[in-house]
Amino acid sequence: MQHPRCDQSPAWALLQAQYQSSGAAFDLRQAFAEEGSRFERWSFEAPELFVDLSKNRIDAPTLALLLQLARDCGLESQREALFKGEPINHTEGRAVLHTALRAPAGGAPYSDEVQGSLERMLAFAESVRADAGITDVVHIGIGGSDLGPAMVVQALQPYTDAHRRLHFVSNVDGHDLAPVLQGLDARRTLFVIASKTFTTQETLANAEAAKAWFLAQGGTDIARHFVATSSNTAAAQAFGIHTSFGFWDWVGGRYSLWSVIGLPIAIAIGAAAFRELLAGAHAMDRHFAETPQERNVPVLLGLLDLWYRNFHGFTSRSVAPYHQGLRRLPAYLQQLEMESNGKGVDREGQVLPYGTSPVVWGEAGTNGQHAYFQMLHQGTDVIPVEFIAVKTPQHGAHVQGELAERLRDQHQKLLANCLAQSQALMQGKTVEQALHEKAPTASAALGRLTVARHRSFPGNRPSTTIVLEQLTPRSLGALIALYEHRVFVSGALWGINSFDQWGVELGKALCSSLLPRLASGDTQGLDGSTAGLLTKLRSGG
Numbered sequence: 001m002q003h004p005r006c007d008q009s010p011a012w013a014l015l016q017a018q019y020q021s022s023g024a025a026f027d028l029r030q031a032f033a034e035e036g037s038r039f040e041r042w043s044f045e046a047p048e049l050f051v052d053l054s055k056n057r058i059d060a061p062t063l064a065l066l067l068q069l070a071r072d073c074g075l076e077s078q079r080e081a082l083f084k085g086e087p088i089n090h091t092e093g094r095a096v097l098h099t100a101l102r103a104p105a106g107g108a109p110y111s112d113e114v115q116g117s118l119e120r121m122l123a124f125a126e127s128v129r130a131d132a133g134i135t136d137v138v139h140i141g142i143g144g145s146d147l148g149p150a151m152v153v154q155a156l157q158p159y160t161d162a163h164r165r166l167h168f169v170s171n172v173d174g175h176d177l178a179p180v181l182q183g184l185d186a187r188r189t190l191f192v193i194a195s196k197t198f199t200t201q202e203t204l205a206n207a208e209a210a211k212a213w214f215l216a217q218g219g220t221d222i223a224r225h226f227v228a229t230s231s232n233t234a235a236a237q238a239f240g241i242h243t244s245f246g247f248w249d250w251v252g253g254r255y256s257l258w259s260v261i262g263l264p265i266a267i268a269i270g271a272a273a274f275r276e277l278l279a280g281a282h283a284m285d286r287h288f289a290e291t292p293q294e295r296n297v298p299v300l301l302g303l304l305d306l307w308y309r310n311f312h313g314f315t316s317r318s319v320a321p322y323h324q325g326l327r328r329l330p331a332y333l334q335q336l337e338m339e340s341n342g343k344g345v346d347r348e349g350q351v352l353p354y355g356t357s358p359v360v361w362g363e364a365g366t367n368g369q370h371a372y373f374q375m376l377h378q379g380t381d382v383i384p385v386e387f388i389a390v391k392t393p394q395h396g397a398h399v400q401g402e403l404a405e406r407l408r409d410q411h412q413k414l415l416a417n418c419l420a421q422s423q424a425l426m427q428g429k430t431v432e433q434a435l436h437e438k439a440p441t442a443s444a445a446l447g448r449l450t451v452a453r454h455r456s457f458p459g460n461r462p463s464t465t466i467v468l469e470q471l472t473p474r475s476l477g478a479l480i481a482l483y484e485h486r487v488f489v490s491g492a493l494w495g496i497n498s499f500d501q502w503g504v505e506l507g508k509a510l511c512s513s514l515l516p517r518l519a520s521g522d523t524q525g526l527d528g529s530t531a532g533l534l535t536k537l538r539s540g541g
């Protein structure tokens with residue numbers, strides 16, 4: 001079914017008018033002064049998390065228009081098509097059914113296959129966990145076959161078994177694999193080769209290198225020490241791997257951590273906790289599928305994304321998880337959002353007259369505060385920030401006594417920092433306020449007004465805060481699914497295919513043709529820069 005693109009909706013022009021009349025001049029400080037219950041009005045509950053949208057440049061008339069836009073674009077029927085397994089990834093002729101991977105038995109398409117595959121993968125994970133002979137698991141994969149598992153294993157560290165180390169290798173750069181192999185014992189190591197296609201250059205190169213290392217170390221039992229997770233199990237077999245966990249083409253790479261690609265997660269946290277991760281994501285699926293749009297958190301976030309990108313013209317969004325375990329979340333979200341929605345044509349191939357995916361970037365707090373937050377506060381661009389706060393820490397059973405007390409106290413510092421940043425971004429500081437402050441480090445030669453200008457902040461900078469009670473498998477599952485659906489919402493309104501990734505193909509093809517040239521030195525037909533650089537980079541060149 002054809003759905004109108006956002007700019008073809010009557011609400012689009014109304015939103016443009018809304019932006020001109022009040023959106024551009026929207027002031028958060030004024031909004032809080034005028035709307036006493038703004039926090040209550042603009043904060044929402046979703047499974048496992050609480051989302052405060054009140055520090056965003058949004059009001060009731062704007063939201064009403066955005067919801068109208070969503071109706072005009074058939075968001076609900078697009079969502080239905082997703083859950084039903086219609087081939088919405090039309091350029092690859094595929095359904096998009098990551099939601100089926102976390103549905104309970106009988107609750108979604110392909111249920112029998114999904115449950116069978118899950119059981120088999122979890123049974124294998126448990127057998128590895130029970131095998132005292134395996135002390136190290138090296139997971140080799142890239143993109144969606146790396147970022148999700150690596151991020152989740154890191155985030156759920158308190159749930160992992162301290163006796164087994166998980167390593168993730170993704171880059172074709174040997175500086176990734178080499179330090180991981182150092183100190184490993186081939187007889188005690190399991191390699192998981194993860195590649196949906198089993199054709200990805202980086203993964204195959206690392207897998208070959210790992211196999212060669214394994215054999216050189218005297219390793220003999222490849223069948224016991226190498227397994228694959230792939231939708232191309234025939235290629236895995238041809239590679240020499242006999243234990244493979246397969247999955248289906250309707251699982252997109254960046255949506256695959258819920259499938260057998262999650263094997264390292266299951267090895268790290270166990271079958272029961274893996275099921276909790278799935279359950280958290282499923283709860284968010286239900287929220288997305290069933291909650292009225294005006295309280296539907298992924299819908300609200302997706303609408304806000306469109307409002308900021310296409311009307312305010314903000315080109316970037318920063319993610320600041322105030323939890324060290326979530327430090328890889330921004331990298332994970334970069335693939336999820338930018339590979340999904342970094343598109344320039346609509347579903348019919350027409351060039352889009354408006355912007356799509358923002359740049360998504362960030363770093364764990366408080367570290368980011370001491371790096372780029374300067375720019376967020378005083379730079380010339382407005383960059384909405386997304387704070388993620390976790391109320392209760394889990395420092396681990398080994399943390400006891402005075403250390404436990406100290407770390408609990410540090411957690412209060414962490415939370416205070418998180419609150420302070422969103423407060424500062426919104427409040428700002430006027431030149432007038434700065435004039436009344438002492439500036440101990442300023443040179444005496446500078447006028448007071450000059451110093452005050454340097455020390456003032458524009459404020460009115462928007463942010464969202466997501467609060468989790470605790471970072472558990474369940475809450476993390478819900479958080480990830482929230483982001484998946486939010487990306488779906490903005491992509492659906494932009495009228496794009498969020499599920500293909502043709503943009504990575506050209507570079508891959510050119511790489512294949514440049515690789516032999518690096519050996520031969522042949523620069524014929526290359527542009528001057530590429531030819532010059534190739535010559536410079538050749539060994540002996």
Ligand code: F6P
Nearest residue numbers: 143144145195196197200253504
């Ligand atoms: O970067 C392109 C891409 O196809 C991603 O979408 C995917 O997650 C990644 O490469 C890895 O692909 P595969 O799992 O097939 O090795």
